[in-house]
Amino acid sequence: MRMKKVTVKIPGRPYPVIVGDNLTPVLRRELNKNVRGGRIFVLYDSNFYALYGHDMRRAVGLSRYRAVEFVVPSGEKSKSPRVLEGIYDFLLEKKIGRDDFILAVGGGVTSDLVGYAAATILRGVRWGVVPTTLVGMVDAAIGGKTGINHERGKNLIGAFWQPSFVCCDVRYLMTLPERQVWAGLGEVAKTCGLAGVRETKQLTRFIDKNQLNDTTALAELVYLSAGYKAKIVARDERDSGARMVLNYGHTFAHGIERAVGYGRLLHGETVLIGIVAALALGVKQGYRSTALAGYRDLVVEMLDHLPKRKIDPDKVWQVMGLDKKRSSQGRRYVLLKAPGEPVVIDKIKAAVAREALNEALDLYRQHGGRYA
Numbered sequence: 154m155r156m157k158k159v160t161v162k163i164p165g166r167p168y169p170v171i172v173g174d175n176l177t178p179v180l181r182r183e184l185n186k187n188v189r190g191g192r193i194f195v196l197y198d199s200n201f202y203a204l205y206g207h208d209m210r211r212a213v214g215l216s217r218y219r220a221v222e223f224v225v226p227s228g229e230k231s232k233s234p235r236v237l238e239g240i241y242d243f244l245l246e247k248k249i250g251r252d253d254f255i256l257a258v259g260g261g262v263t264s265d266l267v268g269y270a271a272a273t274i275l276r277g278v279r280w281g282v283v284p285t286t287l288v289g290m291v292d293a294a295i296g297g298k299t300g301i302n303h304e305r306g307k308n309l310i311g312a313f314w315q316p317s318f319v320c321c322d323v324r325y326l327m328t329l330p331e332r333q334v335w336a337g338l339g340e341v342a343k344t345c346g347l348a349g350v351r352e353t354k355q356l357t358r359f360i361d362k363n364q365l366n367d368t369t370a371l372a373e374l375v376y377l378s379a380g381y382k383a384k385i386v387a388r389d390e391r392d393s394g395a396r397m398v399l400n401y402g403h404t405f406a407h408g409i410e411r412a413v414g415y416g417r418l419l420h421g422e423t424v425l426i427g428i429v430a431a432l433a434l435g436v437k438q439g440y441r442s443t444a445l446a447g448y449r450d451l452v453v454e455m456l457d458h459l460p461k462r463k464i465d466p467d468k469v470w471q472v473m474g475l476d477k478k479r480s481s482q483g484r485r486y487v488l489l490k491a492p493g494e495p496v497v498i499d500k501i502k503a504a505v506a507r508e509a510l511n512e513a514l515d516l517y518r519q520h521g522g523r524y525a
């Protein structure tokens with residue numbers, strides 16, 4: 154696959170997500186369209202910059218846009234008021250204007266942080282994203298949710314600020330640590346389950362053939378996932394309805410992530426365990442199609458690639474706020490009736506949800522850590 158495009162059809166402000174292998178000419182074209190005589194401020198993730206900064210500057214011809222560059226330290230800790238302040242200082246010192254353009258180049262940390270800087274500096278400057286991780290390409294860079302963390306929790310400060318384009322060049326994934334690729338595949342597994350049988354089969358083929366280093370197969374998966382997210386986001390830009398399904402697997406995943414301690418498991422890794430729990434809960438609601446069972450087997454097999462960590466079920470339960478409740482009223486679960494048929498359910502007994510969580514954690518104990 155050379156290049157494919159999905160349009161995020163936000164009313165009045167549609168933008169393309171372009172997916173392919175070696176997209177330098179495409180990036181040049183998008184910059185030509187968007188920079189319009191102003192300057193371009195390129196903000197890179199530090200690990201990406203060390204690997205590709207030089208190449209990118211030359212190949213894309215950044216000097217033609219009087220480019221000004223800034224390197225953001227890699228890691229979740231950079232989604233902080235302190236690093237954001239550093240970015241504001243830099244942009245203001247270089248006298249950024251409303252006609253200039255900001256380009257975020259990196260994973261989800263970079264696009265969340267730089268996107269928020271773009272949303273807020275001078276009350277909003279246009280921006281584009283070159284996501285360089287699988288999580289970035291299939292999820293974080295699409296949909297305009299930007300923000301930083303607060304001591305009290307993740308992503309508590311932010312804004313909706315849609316980019317002008319997203320350019321996913323899968324060749325960058327060739328240097329991404331394998332663990333990060335698997336975490337991205339956790340989000341892909343979520344999307345495929347939500348999207349349908351054809352998509353879950355495509356992911357099954359990808360995993361069975363171990364195509365992690367096959368840029369064509371990767372590009373197809375990114376295209377599928379980006380396409381699904383684009384469709385949902387266009388229906389519900391501000392996350393007040395349809396976007397809810399994107400939380401599939403996340404009710405449990407957030408609990409596990411917090412219980413195990415942030416950073417000990419990657420978000421996408423906890424999503425895989427969360428999906429297994431949601432599927433177990435689905436079985437208890439009578440959702441038992443063959444296609445669903447095949448999808449469940451795939452996700453359980455994917456747990457093999459997670460590192461082994463001790464997860465205390467009581468603690469997960471506690472942080473989910475369900476320890477003192479008999480019914481998980483007010484707690485919503487996105488479940489699948491079948492691949493491609495998500496349903497939102499909120500009347501589930503706490504004991505039943507707990508059983509599903511225990512089943513998922515047992516499977517994680519049996520599978521996790523096999524290759525870590």
Ligand SMILES: NC(=O)c1ccc[n+]([C@@H]2O[C@H](COP(=O)([O-])OP(=O)(O)OC[C@H]3O[C@@H](n4cnc5c(N)ncnc54)[C@H](O)[C@@H]3O)[C@@H](O)[C@H]2O)c1
Pocket residue numbers: 198199200201204227228229232259260261262263265285286287288289292293294295296297298299307308325326328329330333
């Ligand atoms: N806005 C959204 O809708 C949304 C959705 C999902 C996740 N997120 C956010 O995204 C963040 C996670 O994103 P992530 O998983 O991309 O993590 P990340 O941005 O921290 O990147 C992961 C690691 O990969 C390195 N890296 C990046 N590109 C590389 C490359 N091409 N080769 C080698 N190394 C490379 C980075 O330096 C980092 O160490 C979280 O903060 C999460 O909250 C946001």
